[in-house]
Amino acid sequence: MTWRQTRWGAANLITVAWTLFPIWWLVALAFKDPATLADGSFWPRQWSWANFSGIFRGSAFVRPLINSIGIGLIATVISVVVATMAAYAIARLNFPGKRVLVGVSLLIAMFPQISLVSPLFNIERALGLFNTWPGLIIPYLAFSLPLAIYTLSAFFREVPWDLEKAAKVDGASQRQILTHVIAPLALPGIATTAILVFMFCWNEFLFAISLTSTDASMTAPAAMGFFTGVSQFTFPIGSIAAAAVVITIPIVILVMIFQRRIVAGLTSGAVKG
Amino acid sequence: MTRAQLGQAGLSHTEPTRVERRRLSAATRAERRFGWALCAPAVIVMAAVAFYPIGYALYLSLQRYDLRFPQLSHFVGLANYDAVLSSGIWWHAFVVTAVIMVVSVTIEFVLGMTFALLLNYTPLWRGLVRTSILLPYGIVTVAAAYSWQFAWTPGTGYLANQLPAGSAPLTSQWQAVGIIILAEIWKTTPFMTLLLLAGLTLVPGELLRAAKVDGATGWQRFTQIMLPLMKPAILVALLFRMLDAFRIFDNIFILTKGNNGTGSVSILGYDNLFTALNLGIGSAISVLILIAVAIIAVIFIVGFGAAAPGAAPERH
Numbered sequence: 001m002t003w004r005q006t007r008w009g010a011a012n013l014i015t016v017a018w019t020l021f022p023i024w025w026l027v028a029l030a031f032k033d034p035a036t037l038a039d040g041s042f043w044p045r046q047w048s049w050a051n052f053s054g055i056f057r058g059s060a061f062v063r064p065l066i067n068s069i070g071i072g073l074i075a076t077v078i079s080v081v082v083a084t085m086a087a088y089a090i091a092r093l094n095f096p097g098k099r100v101l102v103g104v105s106l107l108i109a110m111f112p113q114i115s116l117v118s119p120l121f122n123i124e125r126a127l128g129l130f131n132t133w134p135g136l137i138i139p140y141l142a143f144s145l146p147l148a149i150y151t152l153s154a155f156f157r158e159v160p161w162d163l164e165k166a167a168k169v170d171g172a173s174q175r176q177i178l179t180h181v182i183a184p185l186a187l188p189g190i191a192t193t194a195i196l197v198f199m200f201c202w203n204e205f206l207f208a209i210s211l212t213s214t215d216a217s218m219t220a221p222a223a224m225g226f227f228t229g230v231s232q233f234t235f236p237i238g239s240i241a242a243a244a245v246v247i248t249i250p251i252v253i254l255v256m257i258f259q260r261r262i263v264a265g266l267t268s269g270a271v272k273g
Numbered sequence: 274m275t276r277a278q279l280g281q282a283g284l285s286h287t288e289p290t291r292v293e294r295r296r297l298s299a300a301t302r303a304e305r306r307f308g309w310a311l312c313a314p315a316v317i318v319m320a321a322v323a324f325y326p327i328g329y330a331l332y333l334s335l336q337r338y339d340l341r342f343p344q345l346s347h348f349v350g351l352a353n354y355d356a357v358l359s360s361g362i363w364w365h366a367f368v369v370t371a372v373i374m375v376v377s378v379t380i381e382f383v384l385g386m387t388f389a390l391l392l393n394y395t396p397l398w399r400g401l402v403r404t405s406i407l408l409p410y411g412i413v414t415v416a417a418a419y420s421w422q423f424a425w426t427p428g429t430g431y432l433a434n435q436l437p438a439g440s441a442p443l444t445s446q447w448q449a450v451g452i453i454i455l456a457e458i459w460k461t462t463p464f465m466t467l468l469l470l471a472g473l474t475l476v477p478g479e480l481l482r483a484a485k486v487d488g489a490t491g492w493q494r495f496t497q498i499m500l501p502l503m504k505p506a507i508l509v510a511l512l513f514r515m516l517d518a519f520r521i522f523d524n525i526f527i528l529t530k531g532n533n534g535t536g537s538v539s540i541l542g543y544d545n546l547f548t549a550l551n552l553g554i555g556s557a558i559s560v561l562i563l564i565a566v567a568i569i570a571v572i573f574i575v576g577f578g579a580a581a582p583g584a585a586p587e588r589h
Binding site: 004005008009011012015016018019020022023025026029037038039040041042082083085086088089090093094095096097098101104105108110111112113114115116117118119120121122123138139141142143145146149174199202203205206209210220221224225237240241243244245247248251252254255256259260262263266267 | 301303305307308309311312314315316318319321322323325326329330333387388395396397400401402403404405407408410411412413414415416417419420421423424428429431434464467468513519520522523527538539542543546547555556558559560566570
């Protein structure tokens, strides 16, 4: 190894250690035997599955986990479909008002969520949406749509125009062009957008604790936020760490498989601007 | 959020001139109608969940509205704003929020720039480095916050045990704020990194090589070529991270619950809504947070010339 490589290697090592430290710490806690949880040791002295079997006994974590998966998937599907339509229009069609739409949806992305919590809390109670799946799915749609529309319209602009013209010459309608020509070409972009939207829904916390009150719709992060104090588990720290590891696993897998896509999705618009 | 893409999303068409507009063909009108129809669902959802509630929050903020006695609600004008703005609690939360925002975004900028350079230029282990830099972006904030909390809890925590005996950093105000900032930096640096990386890839390689041939040092190439060329990307990254940091909630809620004077304005709003059950005061705080965020955005867009949302696409 040359001196230059050694320096790059050292920088890489520090970076990897910095990002992995908190994740490893959760894993270590989750696998510690409940009796040794408070020993402060960086490596588990005695490995055990007890914390995991604890959270999967009862429904205090299982039910919120199901809610998280269900709400996340439904919101992702609807958001991606709605955003695909809007992004296609923004990238390909000429109509007045689209610049305003772009600006306004960005404004929403910048909204502090807390500003919407009090009105949504009241409105949802009046409409019977409070503490239901749709009661969370609808706000998640509104906050993920700007992200989805931007990512998708950036991808859509990469789809070759000529194919669309060729399809038009062959007599395809606008609708057929969208479903048969553009959509297949844009699938990688749609997949990337779906991952980003799902991560957003999976991570969301403020709405999840404000617009739910029971297991009926509380998501996993929200349930974890209230584990302490009201927990029915013997060792809240072990349970929380195990729950944190469980909700982290899908994200780690997604990031490892789709890392190139995610980087492209989050930077493409800026690069192509 | 793909914030770097702002104002650049698909504005490939130019608006029709007046002459063109006069002879709008049937095809053009059909295209317009189709465009509006495709955007309608997105517009309806965003309007229903964002704009209508904001109006409702404004209305609530002008009411005396206690959730325990909803029948006693009545209009009180600006009394709620007066109560909030004249209380030390609001200003304390405001200062804590501002400190967290400025310190974390500053450190993130340096760290994010380092990571972006590393991602772009490291000759070794690219995949591993990319994965690990990206990971915190995906990790649930609540999970990461618990990790930091347990690490800094005396006895249980690996990090707390490195401190002198008897110290409990999470119970002391400024040490706890420091840990909140640490958690915030860890979680959001990937976002900053990606926005900066987007700007970095726009710097032409030939320019850097030419400067190197001319004898410019690495530092000179960085400050005199890269930074100026990356300015638009840097401004967008700083603006969006500032707006995001100002609404910080999850990390504080898990790490300290806002105790010992560590609460942000979002925590204060939440407490007024769900602990004090005072919808009027809570809504006034919500509106004030929105105004503060708008002021930050205006300062950046007008003062520093950051690309405004929906503005004309910028050629770098």
